[in-house]
Each structure stands twice: as C-alpha cells, then as structure tokens.
Amino acid sequence: MSSTLLTGDAATWRHRRTGVKWGLYAADVLPLWVAEMDAEPCEPVVDAVTAAMRRGDTGYPLGDEFVEAGAAYAADTWSWTIDRHRSSPVADVMIGLSELVRLVTDPGGPVVVSSPVYNAFFDFVDMTGRRVLDAPLTPAGRLDAEVLDRAFGEARAGGGRGSHALHGPAYLLCNPQNPTGTVHTREELESLAALAARHDVTVIADEIHAPIVHDGTFTPYLTVEGGERGVSLLSASKAWNLAGLKAALVVRGAESPAGARLHEVHTHGASHVGQIAAIAAWTRGRDWLAGVTAEIDANRNLLARLLSQHLPSIGYAVPAATYLAWLDCRALGLGDDPAAVFRERGQVAFSPGPSFGESGRGFVRVNLATSPAIITEAVDRMAGAVA
Template sequence: MTSIHQENPVEPNPLRALTLDQLRRRTSMKWRTYPQDVLPVWVAEMDVPLAAPVVRAVTDAMTLGDTGYPAGTGYAEALAAFAAGRWGWHGLDTARTAIVPDVMLGVVEMLRLVTGPGDPVVVNSPVYPPFYQFIEHMDRRVVEAPLGPGGRLDLDVLADVFRGLGGGPAAHLLCSPHNPTGTVHTAGELTALTRLAERYGVRVVADEIHAPLTAPGGGFVPYLSVPGAERGLSLMSASKAWNLAGLKAALAVAGPGAAADLARLPEEVSHGPSHVGVLAHTAALSDGTAWLDALLAGLDENRRLLAGLLDRHLPAVRYRPAEATYLAWLDCRALGLGDDPAEVFLTRGRVAVNPGLPFGTGGAGHVRLNLATSPEVITEAVRRMAAAVG
C-alpha cells in the first residue's frame, strides 16, 4: 500500500510562518508550562498557523451559531475518502465507526469493550507515556513487549509475551506509526502481528493518530487493512497532523469482525466530542491536504537540519530520522548525563524536551524533541543543548 502525496506543495511551509514572539502569545500547554527563558520543543503541539479550510469551518460555525452537539457521518466519510486517496485503503466502512472525544479516551473505551478489570494490555516500549497512565487508571495491567533493533516490532518478543498471558482476555495497544520512534510498521510486520494475536486470543487496538504524518514515500499501512485484522479496532483523528488537539474529536473504527464490539459502545461516549471539533477535523481531512503536504515537506527539511546540527554540535547523540510523526527520539546515553538528560538540558540549557523515562523500558538516557517548529527554533534548541554539556 503506497502513500500518495503531492510532489510540489502549493502552499508555503507552515513551519516558517510564525515568529517566536507570536508563538509566545499562545496560552496552551507548550507555551505556558515553563518560564519565558525556556525554549519549548517538547509536547506535541505544532508551531504553525491553522490550515485555511479549518479556520473557515470554525469561523463559519461561530458566525452561524452552529455550536450544538455533533451529528451525522461527515467526519467518517471525510476520513474514508482521505484513507482511500492517501493510503489506497478502501475498507473504511462508515457504518463501523463511532465519534469519540479524542484518541486516548477512545482507546480506553475500546479496551473496555474487549478486556475486563485486571486483564493485561501489551504495549511496545518505549511508547507514548499516556498508554501506561490510562491503562493503569482503568484497572488493566500493562505488559511490555519492547521494540527490537531499529525501533521495529520484535515478533519473537511479542510471541513470548502473548504466550505468557495465560489465554484469558487480553489486548495489544499498538502505536502506529510509533511514538516516540516514528517507526512505520510494514504490512509484513502487521500481518505477522495479527497472526500472533489471533493465535493467542489477543485483541489489537491500534492508535493511528500520527498516520497522516508519514513522510513522503513512507507507505503507512492502516492496521485494519492487513489480512486477518478483521477483529481489530482502530482510533484515528486529524488532531496531530493539523494541530487540532484543542478541538476534541476522533473516530473509532472497527474491522468487520469487531462491529458487534463497537455496537456495545455506551451511548454517553458520543456526548464527549466537540461539534466544532468534528467540523474542524472534517474540513482538515477533506480540504486541508495541500496544507498537509507543505507541512510534510517542511518536516523533512527539519529532520535533515536536525541530523546535521547534531552531527556538528552533539556528535555523541544518536539520531535516526523518523519515517513518520514530527518527533525526534534522541539517544543521549553517550553524553554521560544519566537516565534523565532532559533535566540537564532544561536546567543548564533552558530548553525543554520530553524526558525518555516515562516512555518505559528503553527510555532511559533518551529525550524526545518536537520538530514541528521553525528551523531557527531547532537550531537554537541544539545550540542550547550543546552548551548544556559543553
């Protein structure tokens, strides 16, 4: 399954559109957690203006007073069309979708459908920290199946872990593309995972929020598109790719064999999504692809920039440009800064990156850096990091 992208984005690079002074006027988490002398390149917010179709959709809703409760299948239809055009996947049936407040709350609801209290949920560490937090909060048990070399799924480890679960209800919470490594799982890997899951009775719930952020030529494969994934469940959203975290809306998608599970989703779950959020996400998927292509080209430039900057100023840091996401996973162990180099970068360099420890096994000595910003901010961030260890 190949990814379809415009070769020549018709829009300017949105990562170069805003100045640092403009960004510091923002009141969201990224720009209000730390003092003003700290350069924030941590949490998953992008330093971009919104895509014009999204702004129009929200503005039109405000003008009309269209701020009630969400209704209809427009969001699912937009996602189905995007998936067909972008990934060549024509299997997204809007009848097997449900609007949920956001991807993580949707993950919780999907896990509730297929597991019970105390049941195991497998994750591939190092992985997005809220996976641990939400699973434990809902009284499930986290079981790690660490990634293998190169940040890829380790099928031998997964087989051993699945075999040891005891045969009762269990789930695998798959991060695809993977956060923080940016790994894009191949069709072969996902098919092998599905065979293992079916063999050992493990239900797969795929968090695919970063799917639209696959680099040109990266070839994202929707989990539900692989053979044998009929009993899988997926969570998708325009949130990450179009910077819409504050406009809550996501979609749960069921494979044909999981339709009955999704039908058991409590009706009150549909009360959580924002109607304006649904309109914004729908506009992004339907009309925001040119903006997305410009963003993807800018992220590619930033990956190359970061690689060059690290090579010159922090050559001991190991970095492999990711196939997806706007995140950079940096192995800082050779710097001798201990398990939490992010604390050193913050206190000595006044630059905020995500510490690796909360990502679980494999996170010690690592940091996650947000590349969805201007080249100038990336350059300054690396300068500060180098100064912190110089």
C-alpha cells in the same frame, strides 16, 4: 509556497499561544516537547470553524458527516475502505482507546505495549484499572515478533482471573510509531495479526500520526490479513494541529470483539466544532498538510546535520513518519532522564525518555514541528548544557 511552520522568534510566538506547550515552563525555556505544532492554521479549517461560530452552530454533533469525511479521506489516501456502520465518533483517540480497553479486557488484566511508546498509554492503562505488560521494540525500533509472542503468551496465561475471566488481553499498537517515527511494514503488521490471533489478543491501533509519513508507506492495521479482529482510532488532530478541537474516529474490524458499535454514550464527548474542523481538514486541507509535511521533512534532516556537527555522540535515526525525533543521549552520561538536564542547564524542554517506558531511559523526544531557527538554537543550548 509560504512557510506554514513558525517563522518568528520564540518570544514573538509565545504571545500567540496560551496552551500548555508554551505556557508550562518559564519564558526562557524553548518548548520542544508536547506533540503540537508551531504552525499557522489551515485556512479551510479556520473558515469552517469561523462560519460555524457565526451561525451559532455550536450544539451537539450528529456525527454522520464526520464519519463520512474520515472514510473518504482513508479511501483517497490509503485505499482503505472503512465500514461506516462499524465506525463512530469519540472525544479523542485516547478516550476512545481507554473505553475499548475496558470493553475487551477484564479489570486487572494485562494490556501489552511495545516500549518506547507513546507515554499516555501507560497512564490510560493505569486509569482503566489494567496493568501494562511490555514487549519492547528492537534496538532499531521495529516490532519484535519473538518478544511479542512471549508477551502475548504470558498475558494469556496470567491475564485473566481463572475461570471467571470474561475477556482476553489487548495490545496497543502505535502505527506509525511514537516516539521513534517508525513506519510499520505490511509484513510486520501481518505477523502481529497472526500472533494476536494465535493468543486471542485484541489489537487496538492508535493511528493518529498516519497522515504524516516521509519514507515508506503507511499501512492501516485493519487492512492486513488478520487485522479484521482489531480496532483502529483516527483523528485529524496531530496532522492538522487540532488537539484543542476534540474529535476522533473509532473503526472496528469486521471480526472485532468490540462489536458493531461502542455504547452510544461514547459518541457524546466529540465536539461538534471539532468535527467541523476535522471535516474541513480531511476534505479541503490536503494542500496545507503537504506543505507542512515538507517543512517537517526539512527539519528532520536539519536536526541530523546539527547533531553531527555539535553533538555527534547522540544517536539519531531520522524518523520515517510523524514530527517527532527520538534521541539516544546515553553516551553523554546524563543519567536516565537527560531531558531534565537539558531543561535545567540549557533552558530547552524535551519529553523525558523514561516516560515512554523502561527502554526510554537515557533518551529524549524532540518536537520537530517548529522553526528551523528554534531547532538550531535548541541544539546550541543542548551543546552548551554538556560542555
């Protein structure tokens, strides 16, 4: 099978990309930060989008086929039967998540997260006028039932506005986990669902990385006992590298306080071309995904070998899912934000650990969806930066 991920050098690849990943920093900086792939496109997606453009099919989306394709993919991949009547398109996962937060929580109320966690969670919670309450993961990157129990209790006790409170707290679940790559087990998710029910907390699950799992089995949150009170958000954007083609799917559990549907206007932001791309990915892009997942698998193990040879003091647990790596750089003595040091001294850009929450201080997040040569050069630059 030919390579899907980048094979040329960074200079060659940079000229093929005009987006933020390759454009934000100077030309001498290797970009291994934002979560998009350096990959050749999925040909079925290219064919579907090209055909749509040629026939002028660039209007407003209907959305039905998009929902059907997402449901079919979930059924085939995870044996998850999605209720199409409780599903609808949204512009992307984070827009859908923010609207759900507004729907199920009160202004100024608490939204619980488990850091280190996807850094956009913090910004979007702030944008909605809510406040973050942290229930950190364990040092091994697992959900901590005791910590969640305390946080949910605190959120419920102080989260409303006395007798004027209309809604309860929410919990934002990252499943699989970004940045650690943890795959939550069914038992962990069932424990979470039981705690959420006890404290009347609505779980909103960001499951955007679900198609890329290397070790273990992805369990959709809505399929566990008690998960029917939650909401899930899915998209083809990460697994098929379609972030610029906006479309995501909201699936509400049978007992979710989000109701049968979001307001109809929330479906308007999903791009028709983005939906066409996602349908092609879910229905005809599975061979492409299998190929790129195998290459990411090789890269996650390559990084482990390189770090053991050149930077053995960095802590690295090989991620069980996603194409992201979470590196513990605290032993290097580079302060709270080692990404700044690596960028300034080594000309390699990673995502700063502190942006993922307090427990991210001293860490960096690395994007593995690039060429082995670039990963090798990045580690060389890191070693040179701390020599």
